[in-house]
Amino acid sequence: MIGRKLGGKFWKAGEDGVEDQWFVLAGEQNGKEVWAEEKEICRGKRPVAALSVLALLVLGCLFCRMFIPKDPSYMDLQNCSVPPGKEFWFGTDAMGRDFFSMIWYGGRISLFIGFASAGISTAIAILFGSASGLAPRWLDGLLMRFAEILLSVPELLLVVLIQAALGSANILTISLCVGITGWETMAKVIRTEVRQLRRSEYVIASKSMGGGFFHILWEHLAPNFIPSIMFMVVMNIRSAIIAESTLSFMGLGLPLDRISWGSILSLSERALLSGSWWMILIPGLFLVLAISCVTEIGNWLRRGESGKESYLSF
Numbered sequence: 001m002i003g004r005k006l007g008g009k010f011w012k013a014g015e016d017g018v019e020d021q022w023f024v025l026a027g028e029q030n031g032k033e034v035w036a037e038e039k040e041i042c043r044g045k046r047p048v049a050a051l052s053v054l055a056l057l058v059l060g061c062l063f064c065r066m067f068i069p070k071d072p073s074y075m076d077l078q079n080c081s082v083p084p085g086k087e088f089w090f091g092t093d094a095m096g097r098d099f100f101s102m103i104w105y106g107g108r109i110s111l112f113i114g115f116a117s118a119g120i121s122t123a124i125a126i127l128f129g130s131a132s133g134l135a136p137r138w139l140d141g142l143l144m145r146f147a148e149i150l151l152s153v154p155e156l157l158l159v160v161l162i163q164a165a166l167g168s169a170n171i172l173t174i175s176l177c178v179g180i181t182g183w184e185t186m187a188k189v190i191r192t193e194v195r196q197l198r199r200s201e202y203v204i205a206s207k208s209m210g211g212g213f214f215h216i217l218w219e220h221l222a223p224n225f226i227p228s229i230m231f232m233v234v235m236n237i238r239s240a241i242i243a244e245s246t247l248s249f250m251g252l253g254l255p256l257d258r259i260s261w262g263s264i265l266s267l268s269e270r271a272l273l274s275g276s277w278w279m280i281l282i283p284g285l286f287l288v289l290a291i292s293c294v295t296e297i298g299n300w301l302r303r304g305e306s307g308k309e310s311y312l313s314f
Contacts, residue, residue, distance in 0.1 A: 046300065047293075047296045047297055047300050050292070050293040050294075050296035050297050050300075051293075051297065053289065053293050054290065054293040054294065054297070057107065057111075057286075057289070057290055057293070058111060060104055060107070061104055061105075061107035061108045061111055062108065064101070064104035064105050064107075064108070067104075068098075068100065068101040068104055068105065069089075069098065069100065069101065070098040070100075070101045071098075071101065072097060072098065072101035072102045072104075072105040072106070072259055073097065073257070073259065074096075074097065074098075075095045075096045075097055076092065076096035076097070076098075077095075077096050078096065079092050079096050080092060080093075080094055080095065080096045081093065081094050081274060081276050082096075083276075083278060084099075084278055088100070090103060090278060090282050091276070091278040091279070091282075093264075093267055093276075093279055094267065094270060094271075094274070094276070094279075099264075099278065099279070099282060099283075102259050102264055103261075103264070103282060103283060103286055105259055106259040106260045106261050106263065106264055106283075107260075107261060107286065107290075109171060109254070109258065109259065109260040109261075110241055110244055110245070110260045110261040110262060110287075110290075111241070111290075112171065112175070113171060113174055113175050113178065113240055113241065113244045113260070114237040114238070114240040114241040114244070114294075115237060115240075116175040116179065116240075117174075117175045117176075117178040117179040117182065117236065117237075117240035117243075118179070118233055118234075118236040118237040118240055119179070120175065120176065120178075120179025120180060121178075121179045121180070121181075121182040121183040121186065121236050121240075122183070122186065122229070122233050122236065124179070124180060124183040124187070125183040125184075125186035125187040125190055125229070126187075126190060126217070126222065128143065128147070128183065128187045128190075129186070129187035129188065129189070129190025129191040129193075129194065130190060130191075130194050130213075130217050130221060131143070131213075132144060132147075132187070132191045132194075133190065133191040133192070133193070133194025133195045133197075133198060133221075134194060134198055134213070134216075140191070144188070144191065147184045147187055147188060148184075150181075150184050151184045151185070155181050155182060155239075155243070156243065156246065158181040159177045159178055159181050159243060159247065160247075160252060162176075162177045162180070162181070163177045163247070163252060169247070169252065169253055169254055169255070170254070170258070171254070171258070174244055174247065174253060174254065175240075178239075178240045178243045178244065179240070182236055182239055182240070185232065186229055186232045186233075186236070189225075189228060189229055189232065190225055190228075190229060193221075193224065193225035193228055194221055194225065197220070197221055197224055197225070198221075200220075202220055203216060203220050203221070206219070206220055230301050231298045231299070231300075231301035231302040232298075234294060234297055234298035234301060235294075235295070235298045237294055238291050238294040238295055238298065241261075241287070241290065241291060241294075242291065244260065244261075244262045245260075245261055245262035245265055245287060246262070247262065248260065248262030248263045248265065248266045249262060249265050249266050249268070251266065253266070261283050261286060261287050264279070264283040265280070265283050265284065265287070267279050268280045
């Protein structure tokens, strides 16, 4: 009875000529099973806790008017710098404003700046990276050198310079400043993906049929590189929230009458001198919690994308 190896398994020929499975070599598995196991290992468990906490924060900030006890902008001068208690759950600031209401109301502005800035930077990165990837070699090199020059300049310095040029700070200007300074790395990734995709048969066919730049981008290129940059988009949200808080802490962000997590933290210097610990601890905890959740989600997306790359090289 003669056995032969086929697909990692040994088979033997039966008396009726039909092949029957004999045994499987130890340590050898079907290719699809290996890919499934590697995919599961790379992606890991879904960050259910991070998604749940972030969803609660976003929903709480969006619908804060339904449960906040006081007007966040009302100044109760008889209750200035009151520590957390029954009436003021998170205490009050130096102007008598209720901290609990300010935290939830201010979160709307901080999260809006984060998402708006990420949207702006993603749009710029997609257009710039795709144009560079489809451009001739000399133009591609010129565009990449421009992106690398911008990368060499500290992002916070660029934000401060652009904000100074635009004038007074508001929600839209800060979103614009942060958005137009955080696209370079993402654009380089998109450019690399487009350089690999532009010689695909469907892209060449689309060009030969008269397809324009935006048609090729949205119909053929974007569906292929969007998964590769999703974790970078999520990380840009985190970076924008941090940038807004940093600008406000430095006195270059939103004015005090525009409540955000950053403008609340800008009171921390005086809070340290007065011993008002809750003015630092509570907004800091909310900020760290939101950033940690976004970071965990971004890392999960990155691990999933790394797993996809490993399947192609299997």
